[in-house]
């Protein structure tokens with residue numbers, strides 16, 4: 093585990109990918125960490141036929157790690173089908189960033205939660221679609237991590 097920000101983290105912090113908000117989003121997820129107060133909004137465009145996340149943006153008010161983890165998670169899930177996007181975890185985010193200081197792990201959890209919240213919003217809006225069982229499981233898992241951490 094890195095004790096400091098890696099070059100990849102700093103690069104994503106300075107040049108965030110997919111930052112902003114999609115004007116015609118099919119799904120929006122708002123998450124926040126009550127301890128540090130950081131906030132993240134994920135917006136997505138999802139192809140209703142293929143269920144591929146065709147576009148994604150984030151808006152984050154938070155620490156450098158929250159910006160970097162938001163940025164990289166948008167790259168990790170863009171172009172993926174929903175079921176595959178749900179398999180992207182905060183560990184994948186940390187790995188892609190080359191590590192995160194242990195006090196910043198929760199920032200990567202926030203990014204994972206943002207994706208889950210947006211996909212939950214998508215299925216809430218489309219009750220006719222089959223909800224992936226993994227979605228519910230993931231919500232519970234993330235809630236448990238938060239309780240455990242704080």
Ligand code: FES
Nearest residue numbers: 128130155158199
């Ligand atoms: S310190 Fe709160 S998300 Fe980073």
